[in-house]
Amino acid sequence: MNTTSFAGLGIEEPLLSRLAEYGINEPSPVQAESIPAALSGRDVLAQSQTGTGKTLAYLLPVLQKMNTAEKTLQGIVLAPTQELAMQIYREAEKYGETLGVGVQALIGGAAIKRQLERLKQHPQLVVGTPGRIREILALRKLKLHTVRMVVVDEVDQMFQLGGTADVEHILRGTLRERQLMFLSATINGEIRNLAGKEMTDPVEIGIEPEQRTAKSLEHIYFLTEERDKIDMLRRIIRHYDPSRTIVFINHTDNIAEVEAKINYVGLNAGALYGDADKTVRAATLRRFREGKIRVLIASDIAARGLDIEELELVVNLDPPPDTEHYVHRVGRTGRMGRKGLAVSIISPKEEFIIRKFARELRITISAREMYAGKVIEPNASSSGRSKATPGKGRVSGLSGQGTAKHSGAKEGTAKRTPAVRAAEGREVVSGNASGSTGGAKRAGTGAVKGNRTNGGRKNDREQDRKNKGAPRWLKEKRNKE
Known part of the structure; x- marks a missing residue:
């Protein structure tokens, strides 16, 4: 098998032409490993650092295996966040268009009525978040009994966000002989346990697992x-x-x-x-x-x-x-x-x-x-x-103490500019300096006394500081809390 080109991996026209339009001519290592396995129908457990082309590693074979003559749901791609799901949806739509594959996004936070209306067009591929898909399943507006391909992207994040129960619920509604692919930059024991329960003889793909960040x-x-x-x-x-x-x-x-x-x-x-x-x-x-x-x-x-x-x-x-x-x-x-x-x-x-x-x-x-x-x-x-x-001034290269040492004078005797004196005064007030001039000490004492007498108003000032520049919905949320 020729792994230096997409054609050698089994990708056909018109996907090859669409890849060339976007300047993608050679497969990345994870694509070279995953595409042949996915095209052959094998379950895939792939680990590869971010930015290596995992999205096309599963999208290309999923789209190519779609039967466009059937107006039924054949594949699902699950993502942990709305932004990632939308990103995958845009890629699926871009490449699926050339094949005549209908793609729809089912993402939480969007208008569910519009999504339900678009489902009437009978897409072959759905990209979405597990929570929204399960919500539509509960409304009996989506059926999974014809789904024969399921992809879970960033599966480790799915665990962290507590979405695995939704994923398992969705998997139970698909065909028993469906193909399953898990992809992520990190794969832990929990993921392996889920794969062992849901997959059949999976192909494990690890692209430089010891090199978890890009060499570039x-x-x-x-x-x-x-x-x-x-x-x-x-x-x-x-x-x-x-x-x-x-x-x-x-x-x-x-x-x-x-x-x-x-x-x-x-x-x-x-x-x-x-x-x-x-x-x-x-x-x-x-x-x-x-x-x-x-x-x-x-x-x-x-x-x-x-x-x-x-x-x-x-x-x-x-x-x-x-x-x-x-x-x-x-x-x-x-x-x-x-x-x-x-x-x-x-x-x-x-x-x-x-x-x-x-x-x-x-x-x-x-x-x-x-x-x-x-x-x-x-x-x-x-x-x-x-x-x-x-x-001691390593980052900023400026402090009263550092200036004194640099000039060769004894510590505390170097000439201070008004800006430096003001900075020293602020340090005392905030409790970050142990001593300074008499005026700075009095300022620090006053600040401490004020905190004692004002009591809870200090927390109010802290809240006001955090609210500065925040959008209205966030301010209202914090005020309620």
Whole structure:
């Protein structure tokens, strides 16, 4: 078998012509392994890092095996999130059109009446989220007894989001002799157990399982204090100047604040909320793809599986919870052999997490510093610059203490500018400095006293700060809580 071309794998016209139209002439490794197995009707359990072409690895054989003369539902593709499902739907529609295959999206958050109306056109392939498909099944508007092919994409995320019960319910309604394919960047014991229960003699495909991130990716991190992360993010984006950047955070409660601050410094940001209305999320993604939004602030769930063309930079503003989340975050860039950059902005107390990721993923995550608008290696020699240590001006290159040592004067005796004196005063007020001038001490004392007398108003101020720049629906939700 010739695995260097799609024709050699068994893909026929007019799919070959449509692939050539989009400049896709050679199959990726996961496509070369998966397509022949899928065309032969075998169950498939495939593991491959993100950005390697898994979507076409199952879509091409599924579409080619459709019988367009039969106006019945023959295949289902399940995805864990609305965004990923819509992305798969667009690809299925694009390639299915040439074959005359009817494709429909059944996605939660959209108008169910419109979806029910379109089902009357009898699509051969449905792409959707498990919850919405099960909801329509309960209404008896969808029947699965003719389905002979089922694909579950990003199956590990399906487990994390609690969608496996819906998946199993859907599988029970399909033909007993149906073909089943599981695909993901990570495959754990739970997935193997489900595969063992639902699959028959599956073909296991592991494309460099030890290499879970793309080889074309460069991994670096910047060390800075927690309070300086937003400013470091600004400087990183200004320095690399990508056309698009995705910034990941861990807690959606902070997403509106980060979005507002990035917009304030003129970088034109948008937010992708997991709980936001579907139309809002779709509009945000469309503007990001079109380049109208330069920085997308996103949670892990909202951005799962996204394929954004020419995405050059991914930034972890918060360290990912674990290695699997790191793999999926950085997998948004460096796709299909293209170069990409994955940057993590971490505080000194979070540095051990980066070392853990590097060790477990067997990759190199290099430390970098920002100095005089340039990205350099730590402690690299520079004109008029001394070696710095974490937490003492290494990132910003500016502090009262660092200035004193650099000039050769005794600590605390260097001449301070008004800006530096003001910064020292703020540090005392926030409790981040142990001593300063008398006026700064009085300011710190007053702040502490105010916190004691105001009591619960401190929490109110914190809530107001988080609400700044948030959309109305999110403010109302927080106020109710």
